[in-house]
Amino acid sequence: MELSAYAQGGWRLLGDPRRFPRRPYAALLRAAFRSLLHHPQSGLDDPDLKDIDPMVLKHCHAAAATCILEAGKQKADISAISTCLEDCKLDKERIEQFCTEYQKNKDALEILLGSIGRSPLHITDVSWRLEYQIKSNQLHKTYQPSYLVTLNVENSDSGSHPDVSFSCTMEQLQDLVGKLKDAAKSLERATQM
């Protein structure tokens, strides 16, 4: 696992007990994970960090975030992370602190990273309506059942998207359901391989 020169520079600062005593170091790690996973807007306003120079704080926060994201992306194990931080002259205790914090947040990080990216419109739900057509102004005595199906969809970018709606006869709906069941069966077979 490799970090950019800028990030390495930030970690070297983080490893320096004169710049970053123990408490501020722990506070910064917590703040870095929090800002990535829970509150993107959260500032570095932990009271333990108030004595650190803002420029240094900014640099170190960026370095920490970069390391967290890179480790998450590569699904790096503890030894890879440790090696990387050792190169930045961090002592064992500080490396362990980071790794512990990382382990705690690993799953949430993976979910976050996995959700980034483009994909086709994602179906989240379906609603349907059954109606019995009697007549229209163009045609009387039609007497047929008709389904209106609405697929609720989500866009990976913006979240919401107008739903996809269509009408179908009973035969067409049977065709659709048949095909969906084929897909489900194939999925089941694939997972058993």
Next chain:
Amino acid sequence: MLLVLSEEQKAHLGCLPRVGAAGKLNVGVDTIQRGVEGLTYLLTESSKLMISEIDFQDSIHVLGFSDELNKLLLQLYLDNRKEIRSILSELAPKLPSYHNLEWRLDVQLASRSLRQQIKPAVTMKLHLNQNEDQIAQVLQTDPSTLLHLIQQLEQALGEMKTNHCRRIVRNMK
């Protein structure tokens, strides 16, 4: 149910026997056009209302045509009724309708932001017809949502077989 023809329509149709008997088109273009329009109205309205043979015969009786012409008109009606109704059904307001579904199983292995993934997904292409155009929409879903979709739509299909729906269908006819 009888078809009610206005005076104007009766007049239009009234010119039909003349055209037939003459064998040659020695009547004006306007007359022919009105005759055709009258005939169109007769057939379209009858098909739309789905009037019975007897009602049709009674409706055209007022035109005072010969028996032969009446029989011809009735046959014309019965022969073309289904097709006319099918064309008329296209005119009703409607939404895009289902045409076909293609599907594909995918497993996402990696992305720019996350390596070493195993993320199964079902990618589908939904083909819909809208006013003579065909549109295809690409959609995706995950395995659990797919099962949910199947369950919901099977419930939908089951509805027509319930007593409630059966009763309504029986009583509507």
